[in-house]
Amino acid sequence: MTYTLILLRHGNSEWNQKNLFTGWVDVDLSDQGRAEATRAGELLAESGILPDIQYTSVLKRAIHTADIALAGADRDWIDVKRSWRLNERHYGALQGLDKAETLEKYGQEQFMTWRRSFDVPPPPLSDDSEFSQANDVRYAGLGDDLPRTESLKLVIDRMLPYWESDIKPDLATGKTVLVTAHGNSLRALVKHLDGISDADIAELNIPTGIPLVYTLGDDFYPVEPAVYLDPEAAAAGAAAVANQGKK
Numbered sequence: 001m002t003y004t005l006i007l008l009r010h011g012n013s014e015w016n017q018k019n020l021f022t023g024w025v026d027v028d029l030s031d032q033g034r035a036e037a038t039r040a041g042e043l044l045a046e047s048g049i050l051p052d053i054q055y056t057s058v059l060k061r062a063i064h065t066a067d068i069a070l071a072g073a074d075r076d077w078i079d080v081k082r083s084w085r086l087n088e089r090h091y092g093a094l095q096g097l098d099k100a101e102t103l104e105k106y107g108q109e110q111f112m113t114w115r116r117s118f119d120v121p122p123p124p125l126s127d128d129s130e131f132s133q134a135n136d137v138r139y140a141g142l143g144d145d146l147p148r149t150e151s152l153k154l155v156i157d158r159m160l161p162y163w164e165s166d167i168k169p170d171l172a173t174g175k176t177v178l179v180t181a182h183g184n185s186l187r188a189l190v191k192h193l194d195g196i197s198d199a200d201i202a203e204l205n206i207p208t209g210i211p212l213v214y215t216l217g218d219d220f221y222p223v224e225p226a227v228y229l230d231p232e233a234a235a236a237g238a239a240a241v242a243n244q245g246k247k
């Protein structure tokens with residue numbers, strides 16, 4: 001028995017377009033992002049790989065991408081589950097900062113340590129920052145779990161329990177599961193699925209808006225390499241993410 005899991009990073013957002021660190025700030029899709037989400041829906045429809053259940057974070061760039069893509073695949077009607085555990089990595093005090101200016105100010109090494117090291121989080125975001133989520137009603141129940149910054153390691157720590165408790169059981173019933181989330185929360189899941197080392201994960205970037213299809217075996221690990229439904233666009237998109245910050 002094999003199981004089908006589709007991962008989809010949200011389309012380009014207003015802050016991707018402005019080249020700002022985003023994290024948990026709830027910005028919407030740009031026009032380009034909405035077009036990418038439409039294309040993602042077409043790719044799903046063309047491939048015939050159609051989700052039976054949708055998972056998203058609680059951030060609107062993922063929610064709107066999922067809605068648009070599902071509409072394009074005539075799957076608006078499927079069940080949806082959302083969790084903060086699929087949110088983007090909390091970017092701490094970098095949230096709202098310009099990536100190019102941050103690179104210039106702190107240098108390439110520090111910039112890449114913050115962006116892509118496995119376990120070094122950026123400095124924490126103060127609760128009185130305009131970019132803080134400390135008083136956001138959607139996280140009211142989180143208590144001490146509410147992050148003020150996160151490394152990729154911390155994202156894995158909060159995402160994997162949800163993979164085990166919810167996503168895996170849905171896969172086990174034979175449903176095709178679509179997870180629409182974020183660059184770094186999906187890097188966390190891909191690291192787990194593909195067994196990527198703490199060092200090598202730094203090189204992995206996920207493009208916006210292109211479905212990535214996994215075929216999983218009985219142990220819920222891949223039986224073959226995952227495939228992007230548009231491999232050429234995925235390679236170009238991943239390179240663009242890697243180069244963010246450079247002018």
Ligand SMILES: O=C(O)[C@@H](CO)OP(=O)(O)O
Nearest residue numbers: 020021022023088115183
């Ligand atoms: O700003 C962010 O939240 C993420 C995703 O857009 O950026 P990065 O790719 O630099 O981790």
